[in-house]
Amino acid sequence: MSNHASKRRGTDSSYDDLSFSIKRWLSSDGNLTRLFVIMVLVFVTMAILSPRTFLSLDSFSSMAFQFPVLGILSLAMMLSMISGGIDLSIVGIANLTSILAAMVMVRLIPEGASAGTSLLYIAVGIVCAMIVGILCGLLNGFAVAKIGIPPILVTLGSMQMFMGLAIVITKGQAIVGLPEQFSAIGNGSVVGIPMPLIIFILCIGAAYLLLNRRPFGMKLQLLGSNPTASRYGGIRNTTVLLKTYALSGLLASIAGLVMIALTNSAKADYGTSYILQAILVVVLGGVNPNGGFGKIAGVVMAVLTLQFLSSGLNALHVGNFFKDFIWGIVLILVMVINVVSPRMKWKRKPAG
C-alpha cells in the first residue's frame, strides 16, 4: 500500500479490469500480493492436509453459507476504520436490529395468513431493521463527529447500550419460529449459489462503487488520513463521518438479518465473538488501523483466508481453541511482516 497520490491513481485503474489485475498487484501493491499468496498457501496447505474433507463440494457449500456474515460485518468495520475510527458496536447493532425484525415477523403475522401477507410483514421487518440500523449508526456518528468522543469509546458505550436494549426487549430469551419464507434467505440458494453469498456479493458491489466510484470514497479516505487537511480542503468532516457510521450500521443490520435467517432464531448475545474477528479480518486485509487506506479486495481475501483456515482446521478435527491460537499468530505475523517488509514505505503514526 502506498500513500503517494500518483501511485494511488495507478492502482485504482487496475480495478477496471479485475481479470487482469492480479499481475498489476504484483508491481503496484505489495500488501495485496502478499495477502493473495497467503490465501493460496493456506488453501493449498489445507487441501494437501485433508484432501477428502476439505476439497469436497459439501465443504465448499458450507463455507459459502458461513463466511458472508463475518464478511458483511468486516465491510462495516472497514468503513469506520478507513475514517480513522473503529466500530465496536456492529454486533450490538446486528443483534438489536435482527431482534426487532424477528419480533415484527413472529408477533405481527396473524395466524394462517396467506403467503402474500406474510411476505409483506417480512418486508416490513427487514425495512424496520435496516432503518434502526441506520439510526444506531447515526447515533455513533453524531457522538463521534459532533460531540468529539473518540470512536473507540463511543462504540464501546453504544455496543453496551444496543446489546442492553436487546436484552431488555427480549428479557434474555431467544425468539424462535421465524416464517419459512424468511429462513429461505439464510438457507436457500439461487442457481446453486447460496443466498447469503449473493447478499455478501451485493454488499461488496455497493461498497466498491461507493468507495471507488463516488466522491464519498475519496472524501472518506482523505478524512481518514488527515482530518485537519480534509477540513481545510473543503470536505464537511461531520457529514462524511455521519454517513460512514450510518452505512456501518446499515451493513451491520444486514449482517444481523442474514445471521437470524441462518439460525432461524434471534437472541441478544448471538455472535459476540464476531467483533474481534471482524477487526482481525480488516487488519489482515491491509486496512490501515490509523485510517486513510483500505481496499475491499484485501478484506474479501482476508475473509476467505480465515474461512479456509477455519474450515481446514475443522476438517482436521482441531478444536476451536486451537483456531483462536492460530488466528492470533496469523494476525501478529502479518502485522510484523507488513512493518519489516522494506516495501512498506508509508509512514506510520505512533501506535495508539
Added chain:
Amino acid sequence: MRKWTKTSEFYVAIIILVLFVAIGSQNGAFFSSANMFDLIRSSIVPGIFVICTMMVIISGGIDVSFPAIATFSMFSATKIILMLDLDLPVFVAFLLAGIIGLGLGLINGLLIAYFKLPTLIVTLGTSSMFSGFLLTFVGSRQISNLPPALEQFGKTPFIKFTTDAGITVGLPMSVLITAAVIVIVAIMMKYTMIGRGIYALGGDPVSAERIGFNTKFLQCFVYGFVGFLAGIAGMIQTTMMRSSNPVDLLGTELLIIAAVVLGGVRITGGHGTVIGALLGLLLIVTIQNSLILVGIPSYWQRFVIGALILVGTGVAAYQIKRSSSKRSSILT
C-alpha cells in the same frame, strides 16, 4: 493549576454519592455492612485490572489482553505447583503467576515498542493467542483441588465479624494485595521518573523521546509490569474462587476499560489518576451489584452502563473540545 472541583474525579465522586443516596433511600439494605463488604470483595480482582488498564491508557495505548494473561498465568502456575507436589509457601505461587504474566506482557511490549504496531491490534492478537494456547495445550478443565497453601490462603480472612442480624461478613487476605498494588502504583506514577515518563510518553511520544526518556524501555516496562500484575490478580481470583477456571475472567476487558475511562483517564493518553480509575470502578461495581436493590431488573445493567459511558465521555469530550478550540484560536 486546576481547581479540584473542576477535575473529572470530583464529578465521578458526586455521581457515586448521588447513586449511593438514591439506592440507600430506596432500600436500607444497601448501607448494611454485608452489602458494603460485598462491594469491596467484588472489586478486589477488578481493582488490580483497572490499575493495569489505567497505566496502559496513560501511556497512550490500550490493552485488551490482560484477562487472557491473568487466566494463563493463574492456570499454568496452579498446574505447575500441583505437578511439583511440594508444600510451597503461598507467595511462591503468586510470584510464579506474576513471572509468567511478566513474560506474556513482555511479548506485548516488545511487539509494540520495536515494531511500532497499534496497541489495540497487538493485544487483540496476543489475547486470542494466549487463551487459545492455554485451552489447547495446557488444559481447559477447571482445577478444583488447589495446592494446600493456596487453599489455606483463600480461607484465611483479613477481617471477619458477625453483624447484629447474625450474618457473618468478612474480607479475604487478598484485599491487602490489591491495596498494596494500588499504593505502590500511585506512588510510582506520581513520584518516580518511570511514572512521569509514562505520562510523558502518553502525552506526546516524540517530545518524551526528545527530552531523554527511553520510550522503548518505557513501553516494555508498562506492558511487562501490567502482565505481572495481571498474573497476580489471576492468582487472587483462584484463591477467592477456591478453584482455577481457565475461562473465568475472559470477556471482562471492555467493562474494565469502561470503568477506567469513566474515571476520567483520557483514552488519548497522558492524563489520569489512580483515584479516578478506582472511582470509575466503584461506579460500575455499584451499578452491577446494587441496581437490583432498587427494583431495576438485572437485564437493564448493560444498557445503564453503556449510557453512562456515552454520557460520561461525552461531557469530558465536550469540555476538551471547548477548551482546545479556545487554545487554537489563540495559536492561529
